[in-house]
Amino acid sequence: MTNPLQLSGRTILVTGASSGIGRATAMLLSELGARVVLSGRSVERLEETASAMQPCGHLVRPFELGNPEGIAEWLSGIVAETGPLNGLAHCAGITSLMPLRVLSLKHAAEVMRVNYESAVALTTSFSKKPAHQPGGSIVLVASVAGFVGLAGSAAYSASKGALIAFAKSAALELAKGGIRVNCVAPAYVRTDMYDRNLKVLTPEQLEQRVSAMQPLGLGTPLDVAHAIAFLLADTGRWITGSVLTVDGGYTAQ
Amino acid sequence: MDRQAFYRQLDEILELDSGTITGTTMLKGQEGWNSMAVISLIAMVDDHYALALPPKSIAECATAEDLAKLMEQHQAEAAAR
Numbered sequence: 001m002t003n004p005l006q007l008s009g010r011t012i013l014v015t016g017a018s019s020g021i022g023r024a025t026a027m028l029l030s031e032l033g034a035r036v037v038l039s040g041r042s043v044e045r046l047e048e049t050a051s052a053m054q055p056c057g058h059l060v061r062p063f064e065l066g067n068p069e070g071i072a073e074w075l076s077g078i079v080a081e082t083g084p085l086n087g088l089a090h091c092a093g094i095t096s097l098m099p100l101r102v103l104s105l106k107h108a109a110e111v112m113r114v115n116y117e118s119a120v121a122l123t124t125s126f127s128k129k130p131a132h133q134p135g136g137s138i139v140l141v142a143s144v145a146g147f148v149g150l151a152g153s154a155a156y157s158a159s160k161g162a163l164i165a166f167a168k169s170a171a172l173e174l175a176k177g178g179i180r181v182n183c184v185a186p187a188y189v190r191t192d193m194y195d196r197n198l199k200v201l202t203p204e205q206l207e208q209r210v211s212a213m214q215p216l217g218l219g220t221p222l223d224v225a226h227a228i229a230f231l232l233a234d235t236g237r238w239i240t241g242s243v244l245t246v247d248g249g250y251t252a253q
Numbered sequence: 254m255d256r257q258a259f260y261r262q263l264d265e266i267l268e269l270d271s272g273t274i275t276g277t278t279m280l281k282g283q284e285g286w287n288s289m290a291v292i293s294l295i296a297m298v299d300d301h302y303a304l305a306l307p308p309k310s311i312a313e314c315a316t317a318e319d320l321a322k323l324m325e326q327h328q329a330e331a332a333a334r
Contacts, residue, residue, distance in 0.1 A: 099293040101266060102300070152292050200295045202308050205288065 005233045008033035011082050012232060013075075015065065015122070016092030018045035020191030021141060024221035025089050025228050030054040032229060037078055037085075039063050040092065065092050066114050071121035075131060084133045087232045088126050090119050091141045095193045096156040097200050108155040115159035120166060123181065127174050134178045139231045140167050141224070142183040144247045160185075164243055171241030180240040182231045187247035189219040216248035254302075254328060256321045262301070263317055266293045276318035298324065304331060 012029055016022030018040035026036045030053035037059045038046045046060040059082065063074050079085065093115045098107055119140050126132050145153055146160030164183050171181040188194060188210045197206050210218050227246045230236055245251060260274040267274070267285035280286045291311055298304050304327045314320045 097292055098296045099289050101268065102293045102297045104300070107300070152289060198308075199299075199305060200292045200308060201288075202312070205308070 003032075004235045005229055006033050007086075007229075007233055010086035011035045011037065011084075012087040012089060013037040013039065013078065013085055013122075013126075014089045014091060015039045015063075015118070016090075016141075017049055018042050020091070020193055021186070021189065021221045021224045021228075022089070022091030023049050024225040025091055026050075026058075027053050028222065028225040028229050029089075029232070030056055030058065032233070034086075035059075035082070037061055037082060065118040066110070068113060068117040068121040071118065072125045075122070075125040079131045084130050085126065085136065086133045087137045087139070088122060089139045089141070089228050089232065090122055091228075092118065093141065093159075093193075094156075095153075095196060097152050097197065098155055099152045100154060103155060108158070111155045111159050112162070115156070116162040116166070119163055123166070123170055127170075127177065127179055132179060135237075136179045137232045137236060138167075138170075138179065138181045139228045140181070140183045141228070142167075142185045142243065144185050144187045144245065144250050146183075146185060147243075148251055167243075168241045175240060180231075180236060182236065182239060182241065183243045184224060184227045184231070185243050185245045185247065186219060186224045187214055187250035189221055189224055191221055194218075214248035214250050215252070219246065219248050254321065254325055256318075259321055259324065260317055262297060263294075263320070266290055266297060274317050276316065276321065278317045280314060280316060280320070294320075302328070304328065 012034045014022055014026045014036055017026040017038035026038050026049055029036050035056045038050055039061055040046050041064055043062050050058050050060055061078055096111045123138055140163050142163045143160040145157040146164045150157055167181045167183045224246050227244050261271055263274045264271050267283055267290055295306055298306050310323055
């Protein structure tokens with residue numbers, strides 16, 4: 001039986017591959033046969049992910065996404081090694097729980113730079129020749145906070161909403177070149193980023209928030225990785241400019 | 254730590270007129286002392302003082318002075334590291 005999700009012979013760049021959704025995505029893509037370029041801040045943690053993956057000539061190429069100006073050059077360096085890429089999964093990002101009364105412009109700008117400007121730089125670099133193969137697919141990890149409100153997270157929400165709006169216009173612009181651009185929008189998922197909420201909420205408060213909001217409970221990184229793989233593989237061939245909500249029912253109410 | 258400066262920051266977080274909070278102010282009696290205020294306090298303390306206050310310890314503070322003491326204790330621990 002053919003597997004429509006199979007990715008043999010494809011090379012896919014995954015940002016944020018050292019932990020959480022990015023790590024689960026890198027591992028899943030390798031199980032589906034892809035060669036993965038793993039990006040993140042820490043070489044050690046990326047190597048750790050790579051060693052847990054199916055061996056398929058994966059590359060570890062760390063990058064600090066707080067410096068999006070450097071992305072174009074970094075990506076062309078990768079393409080020079082790997083040849084044109086088939087896909088890009090942008091999973092890296094930062095969370096921000098910063099109520100308006102203490103939200104500074106500096107912090108809001110930093111969240112935009114890491115979560116949104118990095119996606120702009122990655123998409124523009126990927127869309128240039130010779131960075132991509134025909135039929136290339138870009139998946140940006142947004143958030144349900146990009147289209148429903150989340151008190152205390154205005155800066156984060158804005159950065160994720162920007163991603164969604166950006167993806168839709170980019171999808172139209174890049175369709176002629178055969179590149180698809182989509183977002184996935186997760187709600188609360190069990191990751192290090194989720195655990196960072198424990199800096200400001202007690203475990204009971206956090207659990208209360210999740211169980212009240214998500215009928216299917218807390219998600220796992222793999223739940224989101226499955227949606228990303230679906231959009232990267234041929235299963236997503238006719239899908240572009242869309243937002244795939246993977247939220248355990250968070251936005252159903 | 255300048256306690257008076259810290260109390261002025263608390264005024265802002267609790268959306269009170271500047272000068273309202275003193276060491277003996279009971280936090281629980283304040284209308285604005287809710288979960289969003291606690292999150293704001295943690296974010297402000299992280300940003301201005303580079304300290305991570307555990308939410309549980311904050312919940313145990315009765316007065317503004319208790320919070321100031323908690324901050325000073327964390328500052329001393331950070332300095333000792």
